[in-house]
Amino acid sequence: MIEFQDVHKAFGPKRVLEGFSLKIRDGETVVVIGFSGSGKSVALKHIVGLLHPDAGDVIVDGQAVSTLDRQGLTAVRRTIGYVFQFAALFDSMTVAENVGLGLRRRGLSAEEIEDRVREALALVDLSGTDDQLPAELSGGMRKRVGIARAIALRPRYILYDEPTTGLDPVTSAVIDRLMIRTREHLGVTGVVVTHDMRSAYTVGDRIAMLYEGKIRQVGGVTEIQETEDPLVRQFIEGRPE
Amino acid sequence: MIQAIGRRAVTAVEAVGQVGHFFQDMVRALPDVRTWVGPAIVQMRRVGVDSLPVALFIAAFTGVVLALQASYTFTGAVPLYFVGTLVGKTMMLELGPVLAGLALAGRVGASMAAELGTMKVTEQVDALETLAYDPYAYLVVPRVIAGTLMFPIIVAFAMATGIVTGWLTSLALLDLSTNDFLKGLKLFYVFKDIWFGLFKSATFGFTITLVGCIVGLDTRGGAQGVGRATTHAVVYSAILILVLDAFWAVVLL
Numbered sequence: 001m002i003e004f005q006d007v008h009k010a011f012g013p014k015r016v017l018e019g020f021s022l023k024i025r026d027g028e029t030v031v032v033i034g035f036s037g038s039g040k041s042v043a044l045k046h047i048v049g050l051l052h053p054d055a056g057d058v059i060v061d062g063q064a065v066s067t068l069d070r071q072g073l074t075a076v077r078r079t080i081g082y083v084f085q086f087a088a089l090f091d092s093m094t095v096a097e098n099v100g101l102g103l104r105r106r107g108l109s110a111e112e113i114e115d116r117v118r119e120a121l122a123l124v125d126l127s128g129t130d131d132q133l134p135a136e137l138s139g140g141m142r143k144r145v146g147i148a149r150a151i152a153l154r155p156r157y158i159l160y161d162e163p164t165t166g167l168d169p170v171t172s173a174v175i176d177r178l179m180i181r182t183r184e185h186l187g188v189t190g191v192v193v194t195h196d197m198r199s200a201y202t203v204g205d206r207i208a209m210l211y212e213g214k215i216r217q218v219g220g221v222t223e224i225q226e227t228e229d230p231l232v233r234q235f236i237e238g239r240p241e
Numbered sequence: 242m243i244q245a246i247g248r249r250a251v252t253a254v255e256a257v258g259q260v261g262h263f264f265q266d267m268v269r270a271l272p273d274v275r276t277w278v279g280p281a282i283v284q285m286r287r288v289g290v291d292s293l294p295v296a297l298f299i300a301a302f303t304g305v306v307l308a309l310q311a312s313y314t315f316t317g318a319v320p321l322y323f324v325g326t327l328v329g330k331t332m333m334l335e336l337g338p339v340l341a342g343l344a345l346a347g348r349v350g351a352s353m354a355a356e357l358g359t360m361k362v363t364e365q366v367d368a369l370e371t372l373a374y375d376p377y378a379y380l381v382v383p384r385v386i387a388g389t390l391m392f393p394i395i396v397a398f399a400m401a402t403g404i405v406t407g408w409l410t411s412l413a414l415l416d417l418s419t420n421d422f423l424k425g426l427k428l429f430y431v432f433k434d435i436w437f438g439l440f441k442s443a444t445f446g447f448t449i450t451l452v453g454c455i456v457g458l459d460t461r462g463g464a465q466g467v468g469r470a471t472t473h474a475v476v477y478s479a480i481l482i483l484v485l486d487a488f489w490a491v492v493l494l
Binding site: 045048049050070074077078080081082084085086088089090091101102105106149153 | 269276359360363364365367368370371372373374375
């Protein structure tokens with residue numbers, strides 16, 4: 001289970017998270033929605049210790065992330081796959097090397113790495129792209145390689161940072177289907193940060209709206225769709241005012 | 242006015258603290274040999290082999306100029322075989338290490354800052370961390386080790402090249418015989434000339450790569466930030482090379 005407990009985070013004078021609390025139960029996919037710059041990605045980075053809270057904490061499997069030493073943090077990170085907004089693939093490595101990099105760290109043999117890479121690429125419908133460089137791929141393909149890199153690790157949790165941003169509707173739907181397939185095949189717990197409401201309704205078990213540093217409303221898809229909170233309504237309907 | 246001075250002082254102290262932290266993290270990553278040894282070999286090839294032509298080109302022309310300027314300065318006052326002394330001593334003690342260092346600050350330091358800066362702004366460094374890699378072990382240690390070990394080798398070749406071109410210039414343009422050039426070269430030679438130059442170049446290699454890594458991993462703000470980091474890496478490295486050069490002259494000579 002992942003739990004944000006009253007997390008506060010500021011960058012200089014800009015307060016981003018102000019008492020952010022949220023529980024993500026095992027096996028579910030929680031989608032965090034919110035306006036651009038509302039701190040969704042910042043919240044996600046706290047889970048893997050890329051950022052540390054000024055106050056409060058993030059608990060992963062009973063361990064407070066900010067109190068862990070380097071070894072403890074590495075152990076937590078090994079249970080988590082992270083899909084970055086722009087995929088964050090290593091430019092100088094091929095697709096297969098990108099997907100296999102995390103596996104090499106886990107001390108797997110070359111054959112095991114090859115098998116896992118093949119399996120992960122097949123799951124994201126990218127078989128046969130092993131030797132291509134990231135620069136040769138389209139935006140959607142890069143995102144899928146990013147997902148393959150995360151699922152190759154067979155993590156307990158996958159964190160998706162804006163997985164459909166910048167993609168056309170069809171490619172977005174492909175990514176949504178992949179996220180659902182990943183949950184069904186691997187049984188992973190997911191946290192998805194997005195402002196793409198179609199994607200949120202498709203992949204989320206629960207949706208949480210982040211506003212002014214804290215959770216404004218959290219609930220099931222229907223509950224959010226039928227909300228009477230004017231601000232949440234404005235956001236999900238995409239109304240300017 | 243006082244506020245501005247105070248702000249600058251705070252920034253300077255913060256920068257020193259940041260370098261201290263960086264150095265501490267780098268030392269902490271040293272025992273993780275399994276992670277850095279492979280990338281270190283790749284970096285040694287990039288820093289060493291790929292930089293050699295630039296260093297040799299500079300050294301070759303420096304040797305020519307040194308021989309001609311020595312002859313011009315000595316004419317009528319000092320025996321001409323002292324051209325060999327001046328070319329040898331200057332290439333080994335000063336111009337070999339410093340010119341190669343300054344040239345490689347541009348080539349190696351800038352490329353490291355740009356590469357790591359791009360990785361930072363495109364979240365590749367964060368991605369490494371989430372894959373349970375220590376960026377200091379995977380990115381910083383290999384580069385600093387490569388710089389520290391390969392710079393003395395590059396400079397040794399540069400010293401030899403400068404002396405050879407100085408000798409060839411003396412033969413072709415100064416009517417100096419090989420025996421006279423060698424006589425001058427050996428005249429005040431001590432082994433310290435070589436190890437001083439090589440030791441100094443190792444410290445330059447360490448400094449250039451460390452600065453490239455610090456500035457690169459501190460990059461913020463997209464393409465503009467990467468450009469800024471690259472410029473900073475070259476400027477800081479060049480300044481530090483000259484400061485270190487003076488420091489080692491005071492301490493070791």
